Amino acid sequence: MYAIIEAKDGGVFLSDDGGTSWTLINDDRRLRQRAFYYSRIYADPQVKDTVYVLNTALYRSTDAGKTIRSIRVPHGDNHDLWIAPNDARRMINSNDGGANVSVNAGETWTDQDFPTAQLYGVVTTAHVPYHVCGAQQDNSTVCVPSTGTGDEMYAVGGGESGYIAPDPTNVDVFYAGMYGGLLTRLNRRTGERRAVNVWPDNPMGHASGDMTERFQWTYPIVISPTDPKVLYATSQHVWRSTNEGQSWERISPDLTRHDPSTMGDSGGPITLDQTGVETYATVFALAPSPLDGNVIWAGSDDGYVHVTRDGGKNWEKVTPPDLPDFARISLIEASPHDAATAYIAANRYQRADRAPYVYRTHDYGRTWTTIVNGIPADDFARSIEADPKRKGLLWVGTETGIYVSFDDGNTWQSFSLDLPVTPVHGIVVKNDDLVIATHGRSFYVMDNINVLRQIQRETTNDPVVLFTPGDAVRSVSRGVAVDYYLKQPADAVTIEFLDAQGQVVRSFTGSASQTESTPAAPAGGDEDEGGFRQPPPRVSVKQGLNRFVWDTRYPEARTFPGLIMWAAGTRGPAAPPGRYQVRLTAAGQTKTQPFAIVRNPLGSATDADLIEQFRLAKQITDRVTAANEAVLRLRSIKDQIADRLQKLKDAKVKASGDTLRASLTDVEGEIYQYRNRSSQDPLNFPIRLNNKLAALQTIVESGDYKPTAQSYAVFKELAAQLETQLGRVDALIETDVDAFNRQLAKRKLQPIKTEVPASR
Numbered sequence: 001m002y003a004i005i006e007a008k009d010g011g012v013f014l015s016d017d018g019g020t021s022w023t024l025i026n027d028d029r030r031l032r033q034r035a036f037y038y039s040r041i042y043a044d045p046q047v048k049d050t051v052y053v054l055n056t057a058l059y060r061s062t063d064a065g066k067t068i069r070s071i072r073v074p075h076g077d078n079h080d081l082w083i084a085p086n087d088a089r090r091m092i093n094s095n096d097g098g099a100n101v102s103v104n105a106g107e108t109w110t111d112q113d114f115p116t117a118q119l120y121g122v123v124t125t126a127h128v129p130y131h132v133c134g135a136q137q138d139n140s141t142v143c144v145p146s147t148g149t150g151d152e153m154y155a156v157g158g159g160e161s162g163y164i165a166p167d168p169t170n171v172d173v174f175y176a177g178m179y180g181g182l183l184t185r186l187n188r189r190t191g192e193r194r195a196v197n198v199w200p201d202n203p204m205g206h207a208s209g210d211m212t213e214r215f216q217w218t219y220p221i222v223i224s225p226t227d228p229k230v231l232y233a234t235s236q237h238v239w240r241s242t243n244e245g246q247s248w249e250r251i252s253p254d255l256t257r258h259d260p261s262t263m264g265d266s267g268g269p270i271t272l273d274q275t276g277v278e279t280y281a282t283v284f285a286l287a288p289s290p291l292d293g294n295v296i297w298a299g300s301d302d303g304y305v306h307v308t309r310d311g312g313k314n315w316e317k318v319t320p321p322d323l324p325d326f327a328r329i330s331l332i333e334a335s336p337h338d339a340a341t342a343y344i345a346a347n348r349y350q351r352a353d354r355a356p357y358v359y360r361t362h363d364y365g366r367t368w369t370t371i372v373n374g375i376p377a378d379d380f381a382r383s384i385e386a387d388p389k390r391k392g393l394l395w396v397g398t399e400t401g402i403y404v405s406f407d408d409g410n411t412w413q414s415f416s417l418d419l420p421v422t423p424v425h426g427i428v429v430k431n432d433d434l435v436i437a438t439h440g441r442s443f444y445v446m447d448n449i450n451v452l453r454q455i456q457r458e459t460t461n462d463p464v465v466l467f468t469p470g471d472a473v474r475s476v477s478r479g480v481a482v483d484y485y486l487k488q489p490a491d492a493v494t495i496e497f498l499d500a501q502g503q504v505v506r507s508f509t510g511s512a513s514q515t516e517s518t519p520a521a522p523a524g525g526d527e528d529e530g531g532f533r534q535p536p537p538r539v540s541v542k543q544g545l546n547r548f549v550w551d552t553r554y555p556e557a558r559t560f561p562g563l564i565m566w567a568a569g570t571r572g573p574a575a576p577p578g579r580y581q582v583r584l585t586a587a588g589q590t591k592t593q594p595f596a597i598v599r600n601p602l603g604s605a606t607d608a609d610l611i612e613q614f615r616l617a618k619q620i621t622d623r624v625t626a627a628n629e630a631v632l633r634l635r636s637i638k639d640q641i642a643d644r645l646q647k648l649k650d651a652k653v654k655a656s657g658d659t660l661r662a663s664l665t666d667v668e669g670e671i672y673q674y675r676n677r678s679s680q681d682p683l684n685f686p687i688r689l690n691n692k693l694a695a696l697q698t699i700v701e702s703g704d705y706k707p708t709a710q711s712y713a714v715f716k717e718l719a720a721q722l723e724t725q726l727g728r729v730d731a732l733i734e735t736d737v738d739a740f741n742r743q744l745a746k747r748k749l750q751p752i753k754t755e756v757p758a759s760r
Contacts, residue, residue: 002043002051002065006035006270012053012065025065031055035271042081046088054078058093060106071106077138096138115150115442117142120218121383122426122437125166128602129476130430132445133164133174134437135218141176146433146445147476157184157193161276163221168228175223175231175245179276180204181215183233185245196245198233205272208280209263213237216301217277220286226293234283238298238312251312256281257302257326285344287332290388292339295364299329299344307342307365318365324348327357330381336388340364343371343409345381345396356381358396360409371409385427390453395434397424402436404452419444432470451483451545463487466584466591472552474574474599474610475704479549482582484591490541493586495548500579505554510539541586550582552597557624557694558759560632563672566682568694570624573617574701577607600704609706616707616715620697623719627671627690629756630729634668637737640752644744653743660736667728689722 001015003022011027031053032039044050049064058078059068075097084090089105098116100109118137125131125143133143133156140155141164156164158176162183167173172189180202186193199213208214213235224230231241238252258281266278281302289295294311303326305319327346335341342365346357356375359368375381375398383397392408401416402424419441426437434446450470459465465485472480482495492511496504540546554572563570577599583592599610641657648654668674675685682691696714700707733754741751 002041004032004035004039004041004053006032006039008270012041014064026061026068028068030057031059031068034273036267036273037077038079040078040080042083044088045083045085050088052081052083054081058095058106073106074100074109074112075138116440117442118439119437119442120161120425120439121163122428122435122443123164123166124428124430124435125171126168127171128473128600131166132435132443133166134426134443135160135162135164135176135178137161137439141174143174144443146430146435147478150442154188156188157186158182161217163218165221165223165231168223175221177219177221177233179215179217179279181213181219181235183221183245196241198235198239198248203274203276203279205274207263207265207274208278209260211279214279214282215276216279216282216284217275218284219282220284222286222288224288224293225290226288230293232286232288232296234286234298236282236300238283238286238296240312252283252298252306252308252315254281255283255298255304255306255315256300257304259302262302262326285329285332287334287342289334289339290336291334295334295339297332297334297342297365299332299346301328303327303329303346305329305332305344305365309364316365318361318368320344320359320368320370322368322370323357323359324353326351331383333384333386335386337386337391338362343384343386343394345384347380347382349380349399354378354380354399356396356398358384358409369409371405372412373410374405374412375403382423382425383427385429387429387449387453393452395427397427397436399423402427406452406455406457447478448481450481451547459485460487464584464586464589464591466582466593468593469582469595471596471598473601474552474577474597475603476600477552479551480580480582480595480597482548482550482584483545484548484584484586485545486541486543486586488587489543490586493539493541493546493584495539495550496583496585497550498581498583499575502581505575505580506550508537508539508548508550510541512541514538514541554618554621557621558628558632560628560635562677563628564676564679564681565691565694566687568691568698570628570694572621573614573697576611576614578611603704605704605706610704612706613700613704616711617697617700619719620693620700620715623715623722624690624693624697626726627693627722630726631668631672631674631690633754633756634664634729636757637733637752637754638664641740644749644752647749648747650747653740653747656740656743660732660740663732663736667725667732670725670728671722689718689725693718693722 001019003013005013010032011024013022014025015022038055040054042052051061051065053059056076057070058073059070061068073093075095077096080094082092090103092101098112102109119134122134129147131143131145135141138160141158142153143156144153156174156176159178161179162177165175172187174186177183181197183197185196203211215235220234222232229242233239236254236256237250239248240251241248262280265272267273283298284301285299287297296308298306306315307318308315327348329346331345333343341362344359356372358371358381360371361368379398379400381396381398385395387393394405394409396403400421403412404415405412422441423439424436425439428435432448432450434449436444448470451467454467467483469480469482494509496507499505539548552575556572557570559570575597577597579596581592581594638661641661645654645657672690673685673688700711737752744751
């Protein structure tokens with residue numbers, strides 16, 4: 001038996017007699033440091049005298065603990081280990097980075113590339129598309145593009161526990177914090193990084209009462225929403241810098257309760273543990289008003305709320321009178337609609353009180369209203385956010401999820417939807433999206449919350465409701481989200497998109513006969529070689545709230561079964577910037593709403609450039625359609641010839657038919673490489689005109705720019721070549737096919753039809 005004993009003379013102890021007697025075999029402090037946080041030891045289930053000890057590192061001993069060596073693991077701070085009882089080489093290790101599996105006794109481990117980051121908060125950047133940033137427990141700060149895959153992560157200074165403040169005027173500059181009062185300024189473009197700590201006196205190991213300035217594990221760092229040159233940070237005081245942290249001005253007195261009984265040593269009585277998590281009596285939440293630069297709200301981790309209305313010259317204590325003592329003011333939200341309004345989310349779970357404490361004031365804190373109706377009594381609050389567009393639309397993050405209110409907090413309802421049960425530590429509305437940081441499940445983004453800004457209590461009284469879509473940004477938005485409500489299931493729903501002239505750009509219809517869970521297979525192409533093609537979008541006809549997303553593209557080019565192309569596809573051109581409408585028809589009613597497609601504000605192209613791009617892309621799409629319809633026409637004719645020849649024994653007619661089919665195949669081969677049977681075949685069989693044209697469209701639409709001069713030149717050349725081949729098709733039909741039809745007529749057989757087959 002093995003035991004780790006926390007004591008002055010402690011260490012790893014061994015008993016060989018079932019616990020009757022114990023012997024100290026290793027007093028290495030690496031095995032027993034921070035005893036409350038680690039103190040894990042596991043014996044190998046099969047090999048005597050092999051034992052594992054977990055601490056900042058993972059250690060193994062093969063001599064009953066007398067000597068140890070570390071095992072390399074993907075992440076530090078090891079907390080648990082499972083060893084398979086029937087195979088000691090197979091094990092699972094858990095640490096502050098997640099969990100990892102080894103099948104060779106720790107020689108190698110699986111990766112930790114799964115979304116389990118424990119984030120302390122969330123902010124967004126001024127990038128287009130915006131980036132989402134937060135600090136990860138026992139890891140780094142992290143930012144990731146909101147439209148990315150999650151693989152494009154980058155750190156922005158600071159450390160595991162801090163706030164992040166992106167410069168709204170320079171997307172390369174970030175301020176970020178960490179425990180101990182660390183505050184860094186990073187310029188990602190230049191690589192410059194420096195510490196600009198408010199009070200650079202490292203407090204590690206000291207009690208709160210011994211510190212000159214008390215910085216909490218997650219002390220606030222906030223850029224003023226009314227002046228991007230003003231940076232705030234907090235200890236027990238509020239500090240302000242106007243020169244990028246070169247110097248700091250204290251603009252408040254101690255805004256905490258600073259009860260001496262709460263500021264002593266942490267841990268003990270054997271081992272103290274004072275890392276910054278335990279630092280108490282600090283300003284835990286700070287919220288400058290986005291409307292009035294002189295209004296700043298501050299909340300402490302020991303239960304006080306203050307506000308200044310003159311930029312920090314004077315502070316008034318405005319703590320809600322019924323808020324229990326020593327509540328942590330977790331977050332304050334300064335209203336984006338009214339400088340006198342603020343919301344606070346507070347909790348007391350560290351005092352065995354799991355109740356949510358959420359409050360609202362409309363008069364600078366003179367009076368407060370408790371707003372927790374609808375939040376479970378044991379689901380304590382961690383964060384709160386107000387929508388900047390719809391007054392009274394709020395979200396609160398709790399220990400288990402997220403709630404929404406449409407009436408300024410008077411009533412709440414769960415908004416977790418398919419979100420796992422997880423603490424929501426941060427909420428931010430960015431443009432039309434809702435972004436949250438969870439403590440254990442990483443970031444989540446809910447695209448396009450415009451429907452939440454429009455829905456009313458009376459909405460469900462109407463048989464059909466079409467909400468106004470949000471504007472779409474070219475090359476950024478995932479499309480135009482069309483939200484609509486059906487009081488009853490509909491037999492059919494049609495959604496049409498119209499341009500500024502009222503012309504229908506695209507039309508989609510859904511019916512009750514469609515199987516919602518089984519999308520139709522796309523025409524053309526093959527999915528077997530990893531080239532999965534997105535199925536056409538479904539228009540839902542179900543009762544309740546529905547969403548349809550238009551990809552902002554015009555109709556695709558005509559395609560045909562088995563089409564294989566290289567570096568190209570048949571999708572239609574992207575709609576240019578401008579005003580549009582969506583028209584919905586259902587249950588005998590037609591509703592219309594306007595929206596816009598706008599260009600990326602950071603791009604260099606003008607609207608005129610993008611309209612010109614659309615014109616050329618549309619011309620190319622039309623030519624690809626003409627080419628593919630020619631292929632369909634030729635193949636239909638050849639199939640009909642084969643059908644007629646099966647019904648005849650006439651050698652002369654058969655010879656004529658075979659010659660005609662060869663001629664048709666020859667011209668088809670100039671338009672499309674019919675020898676292609678797999679995705680890599682174009683490397684062996686050169687691509688033809690339809691593929692060259694489609695590939696040119698890919699080039700033309702490779703970015704939001706006016707097409708290059710050479711794109712016009714190549715299109716002119718390819719279009720001319722296609723016209724030549726289309727002329728050959730017409731000539732064959734007018735002469736050879738007509739002559740063959742005369743032979744069929746003499747033998748009382750149906751003539752060959754030469755029209756382009758109708759779309760199915």
